[in-house]
Amino acid sequence: xxxxxxxxxxxxxxxxxxxxxxxxxxxxxxxxxxxxxxxxxxxxxxxxxxxxxxxxxxxxxxxxxxxxxxxxxxxxxxxxxxxxxxxxxxxxxxxxxxxxxxxxxxxxxxxxxxxxxxxxxxxxxxxxxxxxxxxxxxxxxxxxxxxxxxxxxxxxxxxxxxxxxxxxxxxxxxxxxxxxxxxxxxxxxxxxxxxxxxxxxxxxxxxxxxxxxxxxxxxxxxxxxxxxxxxxxxxxxxxxxxxxxxxxxxxxxxxxxxxxxxxxxxxxxxxxxxxxxxxxxxxxxxxxxxxxxxxxxxxxxxxxxxxxxxxxxxxxxxxxxxxxxxxxxxxxxxxxxxx
Amino acid sequence: xxxxxxxxxxxxxxxxxxxxxxxxxxxxxxxxxxxxxxxxxxxxxxxxxxxxxxxxxxxxxxxxxxxxxxxxxxxxxxxxxxxxxxxxxxxxxxxxxxxxxxxxxxxxxxxxxxxxxxxxxxxxxxxxxxxxxxxxxxxxxxxxxxxxxxxxxxxxxxxxxxxxxxxxxxxxxxxxxxxxxxxxxxxxxxxxxxxxxxxxxxxxxxxxxxxxxxxxxxxxxxxxxxxxxxxxxxxxxxxxxxxxxxxxxxxxxxxxxxxxxxxxxxxxxxxxxxxxxxxxxxxxxxxxxxxxxxxxxxxxxxxxxxxxxxxxxxxxxxxxxxxxxxxxxxxxxxxxxxx
DNA sequence: TTGGGTATTGTTATCGATAACAATTATCGA
DNA sequence: TCGATAATTGTTATCGATAACAATACCCAA
Numbered sequence: 001x002x003x004x005x006x007x008x009x010x011x012x013x014x015x016x017x018x019x020x021x022x023x024x025x026x027x028x029x030x031x032x033x034x035x036x037x038x039x040x041x042x043x044x045x046x047x048x049x050x051x052x053x054x055x056x057x058x059x060x061x062x063x064x065x066x067x068x069x070x071x072x073x074x075x076x077x078x079x080x081x082x083x084x085x086x087x088x089x090x091x092x093x094x095x096x097x098x099x100x101x102x103x104x105x106x107x108x109x110x111x112x113x114x115x116x117x118x119x120x121x122x123x124x125x126x127x128x129x130x131x132x133x134x135x136x137x138x139x140x141x142x143x144x145x146x147x148x149x150x151x152x153x154x155x156x157x158x159x160x161x162x163x164x165x166x167x168x169x170x171x172x173x174x175x176x177x178x179x180x181x182x183x184x185x186x187x188x189x190x191x192x193x194x195x196x197x198x199x200x201x202x203x204x205x206x207x208x209x210x211x212x213x214x215x216x217x218x219x220x221x222x223x224x225x226x227x228x229x230x231x232x233x234x235x236x237x238x239x240x241x242x243x244x245x246x247x248x249x250x251x252x253x254x255x256x257x258x259x260x261x262x263x264x265x266x267x268x269x270x271x272x273x274x275x276x277x278x279x280x281x282x283x284x285x286x287x288x289x290x291x292x293x294x295x296x297x298x299x300x301x302x303x304x305x306x307x308x309x310x311x312x313x314x315x316x317x318x319x320x321x322x323x324x325x326x327x328x329x330x331x332x333x334x335x336x337x338x339x
Numbered sequence: 340x341x342x343x344x345x346x347x348x349x350x351x352x353x354x355x356x357x358x359x360x361x362x363x364x365x366x367x368x369x370x371x372x373x374x375x376x377x378x379x380x381x382x383x384x385x386x387x388x389x390x391x392x393x394x395x396x397x398x399x400x401x402x403x404x405x406x407x408x409x410x411x412x413x414x415x416x417x418x419x420x421x422x423x424x425x426x427x428x429x430x431x432x433x434x435x436x437x438x439x440x441x442x443x444x445x446x447x448x449x450x451x452x453x454x455x456x457x458x459x460x461x462x463x464x465x466x467x468x469x470x471x472x473x474x475x476x477x478x479x480x481x482x483x484x485x486x487x488x489x490x491x492x493x494x495x496x497x498x499x500x501x502x503x504x505x506x507x508x509x510x511x512x513x514x515x516x517x518x519x520x521x522x523x524x525x526x527x528x529x530x531x532x533x534x535x536x537x538x539x540x541x542x543x544x545x546x547x548x549x550x551x552x553x554x555x556x557x558x559x560x561x562x563x564x565x566x567x568x569x570x571x572x573x574x575x576x577x578x579x580x581x582x583x584x585x586x587x588x589x590x591x592x593x594x595x596x597x598x599x600x601x602x603x604x605x606x607x608x609x610x611x612x613x614x615x616x617x618x619x620x621x622x623x624x625x626x627x628x629x630x631x632x633x634x635x636x637x638x639x640x641x642x643x644x645x646x647x648x649x650x651x652x653x654x655x656x657x658x659x660x661x662x663x664x665x666x667x668x669x670x671x672x673x674x675x676x677x678x
Numbered sequence: 679t680t681g682g683g684t685a686t687t688g689t690t691a692t693c694g695a696t697a698a699c700a701a702t703t704a705t706c707g708a
Numbered sequence: 709t710c711g712a713t714a715a716t717t718g719t720t721a722t723c724g725a726t727a728a729c730a731a732t733a734c735c736c737a738a
Contacts, residue, residue: 009694018717019718020719024716031715050457053459054397054459055694058393058694058695059697059723060723073421073425079412079418083412086438087439095458096438097434119434248616254622255624281593282594283622285594357688358724359689363687365725370684371685372686372687391724391725394723397694397695397724397726399725399726
């Protein structure tokens with residue numbers, strides 16, 4: 001019943017050539033005559049041959065597997081990028097191994113990387129919110145190529161990012177253009193790279209317009225934290241607009257404002273960040289910054305393959321431009337409407 | 340610079356034993372004296388030895404890798420289960436390989452399975468919406484153990500499911516208890532297993548209460564499809580409650596009703612299914628059926644490991660009970676309030 | 679003290695591929 | 709037609725682990 005699977009030797013015997021020739025056919029070597037090639041291919045098909053990846057990996061040191069390390073693959077962003085990477089990888093015959101970190105500190109990430117390296121992946125894509133301090137030491141990679149996505153890259157390590165800074169700036173500039181002068185910000189956790197970039201973008205836009213910094217609160221990316229942050233903001237300030245660091249928190253913001261009978265956008269304008277699928281259907285539809293996670297994933301894989309193939313690339317750090325999506329949660333400031 | 344990694348032979352030489360003894364220490368064989376064991380362990384640590392998984396796989400035919408095949412790992416449900424499986428797998432030293440299918444038809448799924456089998460996984464977890472017709476032929480698995488999650492299992496194939504039928508029934512019974520008599524349903528795509536189960540649960544609850552079937556519409560799980568479905572429903576019927584087959588579509592429903600100035604829950608009650616993180620923060624908070632995806636993932640892995648270890652299990656098909664979460668999108672029917 | 683069993687260690691074969699090199703056959707110009 | 713070179717095919721070694729079997733060392737009872 002349980003027969004040993006077909007090996008290269010079986011194919012070789014069946015097609016009357018050496019196993020090496022079979023190997024050459026398999027790997028598309030050029031110096032194989034059309035005749036033998038077709039003979040071997042026929043034999044492979046006939047016998048239902050499938051190469052043993054373990055044997056190949058042992059022999060040539062390559063696993064045709066890449067590892068993706070992610071912090072929380074349930075969130076929309078990471079999940080989308082993972083999906084994109086996986087699809088792109090499949091296209092080129094690579095397999096994806098998934099690993100998850102428990103936290104975002106350097107040691108948790110290092111552990112995750114070590115696991116992947118140990119499992120023998122040819123390259124790694126990091127979808128983790130690296131902060132400035134937590135640079136991965138080269139030695140944990142022990143030579144495995146690596147690309148950073150949506151986390152801070154540094155000189156030696158290639159990266160693909162949506163330009164968080166510019167995205168935040170666009171959001172706030174839009175609010176300014178609408179006439180708002182007191183623009184609050186609900187930021188993500190202070191240790192996260194994306195959070196700090198978006199915060200800086202907010203500051204920059206305000207400074208450029210010679211406006212004072214609005215009130216600032218911190219959340220943890222969750223709707224719940226947005227819900228509570230906005231309640232404090234409302235109590236403490238007279239902001240007419242909030243730039244919220246992600247859509248999930250913005251969701252909580254809209255909820256709280258609804259409960260407080262503060263009208264959006266009439267009384268206060270809200271802008272989010274991410275453009276999750278739900279954003280369009282919130283009440284009101286959420287104005288936000290769209291990140292093209294799909295492109296990020298695809299580019300990350302491209303970059304990684306270049307590195308694996310030892311190719312050099314000019315663009316070591318790729319930045320993708322985000323897009324402002326205008327919906328119904330923003331409007332000109334009330335005083336302007338009255339004019 | 341590029342030194343060959345430490346192999347078992349290096350450790351053997353360093354600790355003055357045969358490589359086989361090193362192997363025994365590595366695999367916790369019993370017949371190794373404490374003295375040699377500690378000597379070898381010290382050597383491994385000293386040299387920074389890490390076993391070569393490819394070599395091991397080639398030798399003993401096991402990869403300590405399981406494959407997860409998913410239709411769309413971006414959705415909340417699949418993503419959560421994937422996450423759970425991954426975490427549980429890591430705990431027991433297994434690696435997770437991810438594969439995605441393009442469609443939900445039998446051939447797409449078979450292709451995905453074939454890919455995983457070919458890559459050499461020890462077992463497979465299917466997070467795909469298998470429909471009744473699309474039974475996977477045994478031969479594509481070629482002996483690889485497999486567990487089905489959230490798809491229809493059949494006799495020979497073990498499965499873990501949230502009891503969709505009971506969940507739907509609970510939802511509709513709750514609406515009935517609130518006094519509703521015309522209860523519509525917005526279903527998922529007709530080919531999906533979950534969709535049909537939820538639809539049946541809806542019917543069953545109505546039949547049990549001797550009520551007529553309410554109007555029925557089909558969506559594609561997306562908020563957008565819910566948005567359009569409810570608009571038609573409102574036009575064509577006088578339903579006072581809708582049971583929507585998932586929260587994403589319910590999101591669209593709430594949006595449309597808001598635009599149409601139909602008050603929820605005063606004019607119409609809405610119940611969803613899934614309890615995605617956003618549900619609590621919708622306006623109004625969405626009454627829904629919570630599925631414990633985490634448990635599903637964990638149980639699926641347990642079942643799979645049993646099968647890999649050839650253990651037999653009494654419970655071949657595991658059903659998890661879902662939970663009704665009552666929020667603000669449901670209320671007693673208006674006429675009852677007037678009483 | 680010795681025989682027999684058990685506990686511990688070692689030796690050799692094996693998994694299924696690719697790498698490196700060797701051998702054979704074609705091909706072409708002088 | 710010959711020899712040189714290129715194209716094609718084959719042989720053997722190798723990757724790094726485990727399996728199967730062989731060989732010691734150790735222990736206890738007779």
